[in-house]
Amino acid sequence: MPLLKEKVYTIDDIYALPDGQRAELIDGQIYDMAPPNRRHQYLISELHYQIKDYIRRKGGPCEVYPAPFAVKLNADDRTYVEPDISVICDSKKLTEKGCTGAPDWIIEVVSPSSIRMDYSVKLFKYRTARVREYWIVDPDKNRIMLHDLEEDNMEEYTFSDTVKAGIYDDLIIDFSELHL
Numbered sequence: 001m002p003l004l005k006e007k008v009y010t011i012d013d014i015y016a017l018p019d020g021q022r023a024e025l026i027d028g029q030i031y032d033m034a035p036p037n038r039r040h041q042y043l044i045s046e047l048h049y050q051i052k053d054y055i056r057r058k059g060g061p062c063e064v065y066p067a068p069f070a071v072k073l074n075a076d077d078r079t080y081v082e083p084d085i086s087v088i089c090d091s092k093k094l095t096e097k098g099c100t101g102a103p104d105w106i107i108e109v110v111s112p113s114s115i116r117m118d119y120s121v122k123l124f125k126y127r128t129a130r131v132r133e134y135w136i137v138d139p140d141k142n143r144i145m146l147h148d149l150e151e152d153n154m155e156e157y158t159f160s161d162t163v164k165a166g167i168y169d170d171l172i173i174d175f176s177e178l179h180l
Helices: 011-015 038-058 112-129
Strands: 023-026 029-032 063-066 085-088 098-100 105-109 133-138 143-148 153-157 162-164 172-174
Touching: 011 023, 023 112, 038 063, 038 085, 038 105, 105 112, 112 133, 112 143
Parallel strands: 105 133
Antiparallel strands: 023 029, 063 085, 085 105, 133 143, 143 153, 162 172
């Protein structure tokens, strides 16, 4: 008896979801996204604000977008993610629908429902897509994992630390100032 073939979804299937339903698509498989809690949204808002303020003061080509912001990582139509924060420095990657190609810097704030995705699946996808820098911010574990994907290096910090963004010379985020 032949094996049943698993359905492979595309970005068209993501756009066909009912209004308000969010999901990501990785290698043709749909992953539903749970609604974020208040602490998750607070962290995204604070980090987005600090990065946006830095870019506004310093100038330069980079733009920062909080979720929901569509990122089509690969050259195919089978991977679509919505990172919590995306920093894109190549304006040719930006379209009206989001970003086509790898952002330079991605931050994911871990939720209980996203642990495996953020620590494993997305780390692998972001590395192979050539994202330069990936931060995993985990408030439950009091941990920030900074992955320099260009140098294949990882550093770990706590919410008591200051963390320097690798793609900038002088952007430092003081996590101790974030009141969780």
